[in-house]
Amino acid sequence: MKEEQEIKKQVKKRYSKIAQNGQSCCASTCCTPSATDIAQKIGYSKKDLKSIPQTSNMGLGCGNPVALAGLKKGEVVLDLGSGGGLDAFLAAKKVGIHGKVIGVDMTEAMIKKATSTSVQHGYKNVEFRLGEIEDLPVDDNSVDVIISNCVINLAPDKEKVFQEAYRVLKTGGRLCVSDLVTEGTLPDNIRKSIDAWASCIAGALDKTQYLTTISAAGFKNVKIISESIYDLDALQGLTGKITSVQVEAHKEN
Numbered sequence: 001m002k003e004e005q006e007i008k009k010q011v012k013k014r015y016s017k018i019a020q021n022g023q024s025c026c027a028s029t030c031c032t033p034s035a036t037d038i039a040q041k042i043g044y045s046k047k048d049l050k051s052i053p054q055t056s057n058m059g060l061g062c063g064n065p066v067a068l069a070g071l072k073k074g075e076v077v078l079d080l081g082s083g084g085g086l087d088a089f090l091a092a093k094k095v096g097i098h099g100k101v102i103g104v105d106m107t108e109a110m111i112k113k114a115t116s117t118s119v120q121h122g123y124k125n126v127e128f129r130l131g132e133i134e135d136l137p138v139d140d141n142s143v144d145v146i147i148s149n150c151v152i153n154l155a156p157d158k159e160k161v162f163q164e165a166y167r168v169l170k171t172g173g174r175l176c177v178s179d180l181v182t183e184g185t186l187p188d189n190i191r192k193s194i195d196a197w198a199s200c201i202a203g204a205l206d207k208t209q210y211l212t213t214i215s216a217a218g219f220k221n222v223k224i225i226s227e228s229i230y231d232l233d234a235l236q237g238l239t240g241k242i243t244s245v246q247v248e249a250h251k252e253n
């Protein structure tokens with residue numbers, strides 16, 4: 001429990017700084033490319049990025065879960081670890097005025113930043129809530145779609161994350177996430193590093209274990225839609241690797 005609290009403390013500290021500075025990334029190409037370059041590299045189109053407030057893009061993530069989710073007008077969407085709101089704002093355009101997007105993040109500075117951006121740009125169907133994704137401030141069976149972008153790997157208790165996701169999802173709903181997983185063995189010094197954890201490396205599960213954990217929470221039809229090797233300078237020359245995966249799962253009737 002003490003270790004989990006320390007991990008969360010360091011993650012909050014890192015992402016509070018990112019919220020204040022306006023841009024960052026995981027440990028790969030940190031701060032060299034622009035946030036736009038990073039976003040395009042991981043799957044966002046120029047059209048996507050032009051359609052949302054620039055301040056919501058801070059060069060974070062490992063994929064584009066909104067593109068994966070196939071959102072429809074009127075749906076209620078939950079974004080786990082919503083950060084500056086990039087995916088939430090993209091989703092808001094997809095679900096329209098009769099839909100709703102809820103962003104949950106445990107970093108107060110991120111919630112303040114995203115909320116301020118939402119108000120400034122007149123979003124009426126987006127709400128940001130302070131909370132942990134292991135203990136969601138969301139009602140049972142209340143959302144149609146859950147998205148997340150390179151955040152679940154940061155949570156110490158991933159089983160609880162997926163159990164909570166299953167709880168709040170409506171029957172017939174779907175989970176569509178981009179995340180990092182491992183393949184092969186990572187060195188102990190990286191696994192035990194708090195800094196590496198906060199940078200999206202140390203907390204990543206083995207790919208098979210990740211899918212099994214989702215299934216164990218009750219989800220069906222768990223599958224990887226696409227994947228790619230995630231280039232991290234910290235892992236150069238090592239046998240273990242980090243893979244960016246786009247995963248879909250369903251809460252069946």
